[in-house]
Amino acid sequence: MKTSGQLRMGLILILNCVLVWCAAVPQTRYTVDIVLPCDYALLDSGVGGLGFTRQKVTLVLKNVTVKGEEPAEPMPDYQPPENPDTTVFLATAVDLAPLSFAERLLHVECGDEGEKVEEVECEISPLYSQLFAAHIRLSELSIAIMAKAESPIETSDELANDKVVLPMSVELLVSSSPPSQKSSLSDEVTLNCEVWGGTEVNVDWHLQKDGTGHRLNLEDSRITIQKETEETKETSSLTIRKLNVHDEGTYICVVSSEKHRVQQILQLQIREPPKVTVSVSQNPKTTVTCRTDHYYPLDVDVTWLLNGSPLTHVSPFTSSHRRNQDGTYSVNSFLEVPAPEPGAPADTYTCSVSHVSVTDPIIMEVHVLPEQTDVSYTATFFTVLLAITILSILLFLWQQRDKRAKKKTI
Template sequence: MNLGLILICGVLALKAAELPVELAPGSQLRSVDVVLDCHYIEEAVGGFPGAFAGSFSSDPATLVLRGVSVADDGSLDSVTNYEAPGTDTDSASPIIFEVSETLVPIPYAESLLHADCAGEKVTCEISPYSLHLADEGPSQASWFMGTLKLSSGISIALVLKVSNVREEDERMAVLHPRLKVPISKEGTVLTTVEFQLSSRTPTLRTRLGTSVTLDCSFALASSSPLASLEWRLQYRGSGRRVFHYQAGDVAQAEQSTAHVDVVQLLETGDASLSLQGVGVGDEGTYICLVSTPQHQAQNIIQLQLVEPPRVRLFPELVSREGDGATTLTCEISGYYPLDVSVKWTREAPDDKDKIPISGSSTYFSSHRQAQDGTYGINSYLSINTAIELGPVTYSCHVSHLALEEPITASAQLRTPEQKTSNGLVGTFIATFIFLAALVGLMLRRRKTVDPKSEESLETSG
């Protein structure tokens, strides 16, 4: 990171948000240099004694994105252009790649520029790139692949071509001692972006039955037209093609729920894959593979499906009848993926915290799998109600990847006192109702007098 970028971090931190892609009022486009610390990765062919075949070497490198256009609201006034350290032809000379976007724009340039200020980590790797020519076979001369990944999830692949050296200058050109390609007077490798592929969603997590879009976009130099686009799904060692488009042919979706907008693909380079109503069979690693007659690059996107569990504990109210042995059942169903964690606790009124329960009193059923691919399991707790003297709450706590917090279901154990007092109250109420009804009946009978009985009383009088 150059000095200019360090100076603006204090200003950007006050804004609490990254500058938007669209120009805000009072902002204008400005060309700046973005400097990234990288690693140059190369296969170690015929390396040190004892080296294993296929091993790789890694050396520090610098990637300079020259003159990228970003929005500036005045906070970039202190940014200065990158200055190369100068020519150094010994074996320890730095590896510096200067990249021009004159042919193909570099995506997410503002995110790269403000990564340090936003607290994001940028991973940058550069490696030799094998160029595939339809008639001439593979060639590795003067081509490199740059891979950038931000901790926020953005990934960018850049196919870089070393700038051509004029024939009259070719004999006088200085070659980099490690890369064996021409370098500038400042000791840097001058390159242009010929092909870029990017994604802002390398990892997606969604629920079953939803619709998702796997982001994949590209841009090509005018000399390299699109040849094909292919989406593939890899899962647990097996793979299948989801979508395929060949230039000049009709697009082919291998499954009815998959769709790519071919119009947007050809007009804007949007190769995103839409999936409708995703199920368990749609989970896995998706590969967006874009090819030209010369180039080929890919994005890898992980799609993970999650479904939270449904939890039910029964019986909810436990009495002390019988021999005192009771089993609580915590029924857990409808969750995905398979792993689920269950904990039991006991809590009495005098307890400060819930007391964990473990050991032989808890056990599980076998896993069940529903037709939609979700799982279910039962967890059991055996309790002896005869030894409990007071009211107790037993709880089942279920944790799962789809949950931010565990789900808790509880059952209550009634005390003998609760049962006895409830019986006395019931008996008292029943007795009171009976006596009230009896008194009412007697009062009505006294008020009801037989007329014949009344006459006989008068005659005798």
């Protein structure tokens, strides 16, 4: 027992030493240059009206700070070519806190032996004067960058054609991950908006729904906004508890500084799976009913099978969609079906419900038994009649025995 206690104490001391040593190891910071292929989008007023022209360009994010273990071999700095094949937007990140997704961007285009790791969408467009906006989209990640050219630009459309190197500085960077979420009713969801910048910013949240938008009402006890600040990075987290269908919509994170205004769009979709029940009734015809209740959104597909095969001889009747108090929907599907022939096995009717909230259709079955024939009713009648006759005879015999017993007593 003493040995066991000493061993346990020794393990605790070793664990404490390891934790202290890990805490003492500083997080390494290093800078990298990230090169991304992009489209340069320009507004064009052509014959068919307003549109966009796109040309291939290169976006280089220089001096991006990364926190973590530094690679064994330092990453080479990007050197602008003298005669570039495409226009290069050389955007330098000045005094920005480490980007949590920098490693992901760094290896987004190619992995081992040139194998592509992840698709990336990148688009740059001019705003006004020397200001440009870049939007980068990956799976579950959206990034918006506001960058300013070091010198005035005469005409924005010449940048792509002349294939120049345009030095710029990143003034504001906003990211959201993930930019789209799907949640069920009564769940809790958190939408994040991360902001990097050298100046003080203000973050507001708006909800766009059914063609109208409004600033979020923070008097709603279900909604809270939490802000965290670390160096030149600010995180705004919007949390909504006990979700209902009215919470679905487009949430806009509006980031404002003294000079700039950037928006990040986040989608919240409600996905509530249907509750499916089936039943069979006789009133007076045999009716099979499939109830599909409390699903969202509206579109749902209800189909029937008979003994595993599609129905051909019976057409279902489907009720109109009903809107429930919680905003979900319900619908019923009915079948008037013939009963199987006497002596045949029961028919199995299958209700299959497909909805965007479930990967596979919801399957429910009900069995319709054969009808009882007249012969069975006749047999039942004679069985009951025989039982009554036997009981009558037994009662008569008991009465006769009782009379004989009374005579002997007299």
